[in-house]
Amino acid sequence: MERYLDRIDAGRRLGKLLAPRIDGPAVVLAVPRGGVQVGAQVAEALHAPMVPLLVRKVGLPEQPEVVVGAIDADGAMVTTGLAKDSGLLPAEMESMGEDVAMRLARWREVFGAPDPAEVVRSHVAVIVDDAVFTGLTTRAGIEFLRRRGAERILVAVPCGVSDSLDELGAMGVEIVAPIRVDRDEQIHSCYAHLPEVTAEEVSYLLARGGLSLPQGQGGTPSGDRSLRLVDGRAVAHKAVLRLPAGIGPWPGVVLAGRGTEPGTSAGDSLSARLAEAGIASVRLDLGGGAAEEAVLELALDVLSSRPELDPFRLGVVTGGVSSAPAAEVAAHDKRVVALAVYAPPSNLDVPDRSLIVEGGVLDVREIDRMARWLADRLRPG
Numbered sequence: 001m002e003r004y005l006d007r008i009d010a011g012r013r014l015g016k017l018l019a020p021r022i023d024g025p026a027v028v029l030a031v032p033r034g035g036v037q038v039g040a041q042v043a044e045a046l047h048a049p050m051v052p053l054l055v056r057k058v059g060l061p062e063q064p065e066v067v068v069g070a071i072d073a074d075g076a077m078v079t080t081g082l083a084k085d086s087g088l089l090p091a092e093m094e095s096m097g098e099d100v101a102m103r104l105a106r107w108r109e110v111f112g113a114p115d116p117a118e119v120v121r122s123h124v125a126v127i128v129d130d131a132v133f134t135g136l137t138t139r140a141g142i143e144f145l146r147r148r149g150a151e152r153i154l155v156a157v158p159c160g161v162s163d164s165l166d167e168l169g170a171m172g173v174e175i176v177a178p179i180r181v182d183r184d185e186q187i188h189s190c191y192a193h194l195p196e197v198t199a200e201e202v203s204y205l206l207a208r209g210g211l212s213l214p215q216g217q218g219g220t221p222s223g224d225r226s227l228r229l230v231d232g233r234a235v236a237h238k239a240v241l242r243l244p245a246g247i248g249p250w251p252g253v254v255l256a257g258r259g260t261e262p263g264t265s266a267g268d269s270l271s272a273r274l275a276e277a278g279i280a281s282v283r284l285d286l287g288g289g290a291a292e293e294a295v296l297e298l299a300l301d302v303l304s305s306r307p308e309l310d311p312f313r314l315g316v317v318t319g320g321v322s323s324a325p326a327a328e329v330a331a332h333d334k335r336v337v338a339l340a341v342y343a344p345p346s347n348l349d350v351p352d353r354s355l356i357v358e359g360g361v362l363d364v365r366e367i368d369r370m371a372r373w374l375a376d377r378l379r380p381g
Helices: 007-021 034-046 081-085 090-111 136-147 162-169 184-190 199-209 265-276 292-305 320-332 364-378
Strands: 026-030 050-052 055-059 067-072 077-079 124-128 153-156 159-161 174-176 179-181 223-230 236-243 250-255 280-284 309-319 336-342 354-357
Touching: 007 034, 007 124, 007 153, 007 174, 026 034, 034 050, 034 124, 034 199, 050 199, 055 090, 055 136, 067 090, 067 136, 077 090, 077 136, 090 199, 124 136, 136 153, 136 162, 159 162, 159 184, 162 174, 162 179, 179 184, 223 292, 236 265, 236 292, 250 265, 250 292, 250 364, 265 280, 265 364, 280 292, 292 309, 292 320, 309 320, 309 364, 320 336, 336 364, 354 364
Parallel strands: 026 050, 026 124, 124 153, 153 174, 159 179, 250 280, 250 309, 309 336, 336 354
Antiparallel strands: 055 067, 067 077, 223 236, 236 280
16 A cells, blocks of 8 residues: 655655646645645645644543544534444533533634635635544534535545545545545554654644644734835836735745736736735735836845845746836846746847736736746745
C-alpha cells in the first residue's frame, strides 16, 4: 500500500491533485489538529486562505475512542446508531455534547477562528483532514458549512475508510482521497510518521493562513490603507495598499492598468484575491503628472521600503495604454519578477516572465487565473 512520509508530505501531494480540479477561488477549512498541518500544504498549492473547521467527535465517557457522534461550532450534533445501541439516554448525549462544545469554544478563542459564512458563499469550500475514519466529524462539518451558505463543498483527505468516504459522497459533495482502506486500523499504516501536532503549531499555521488571528501569534489584520504618492512634478497620485492578514514578509504587486485603479470593481476584486493568496498590492492611479514609468518606479519603491514586504518578490499588473510603460519598467527593474498584462496593444514587447490576457474585461475567471499565475511566480511552493 502507498504511504506518506508524514502529514506535510500528504498535504503536498494532495494539493498537487486538487490544484487542477478547482476552477475559481477556494478556501481551505482544516480540521484541528492534524488536518491543519495537511491543510496548510493544500492551501499553499491552491493559493487559498485557510481557516479552522471547528468540529469534534463525541466519544463514550468510559471509552473515548468509541465514537457515537460529532458536534460543530454551533453546537449541532450528528449521531450514529451506536449512540442508541449503547444505551445512552438523550440527557447523557446532551451532557457529552455540551462538554465538547465548551472545548470548541476554547478552540475558537485560542485559534482566533472567524465565522466562515462570508467566505464560503463565494469560494469553493475545501474540507481537509488528515484522515477519515467514521466520517462523522466531516459530516458535521459539511452540514455546518451548508448552514453557512456553502454551495460547492469538496472533501480532501490523504486517506480514509472506503465505506465512510462513500457515505460522505452520497451527501452530494466531491471526495478526493488518494488512498482508500477497508478498516479503521489500516489508516495509521498510510503514514510512516504521525507525530502529535501541538496547539502552538496549529496557531502558527492558522496565522499564516490569513483569516484567523490566533492568540500570541501577532500578525497583521487584512485591510486597505490609503497612500499618497507624490511624483517628481509634485503631483499626488491616489493609491491604496492592501496587506494580507497574517505573518509576512509578503510579495507585492502594483496594479497600474486602466480599470484597476482605486475604487474600480476589477481592481478591488483582484486586490482581494491577491490578499487571499498572501500577496500585498497597491492599486494606483497613474493619471497626470510625471511619466508613467516614473510613477510605477515610485510605487515599487514604496513597496520595497515597507518592512512587511519582500523587496525582491514584486510584480506589476497593467493593461491597455499603460502596458508599454509597465513592460519597459519590468524589463529593466530587477525587483519585478512577474508582469501580467490584459488587453495589450498589438506588437507589445514584454519580458519572458509575463502573462498576456487577451480581451478588455477582467471578469471573475480571469481575475482568479491572474492571481494564481502571480502566486505561482511570487510564492512558489
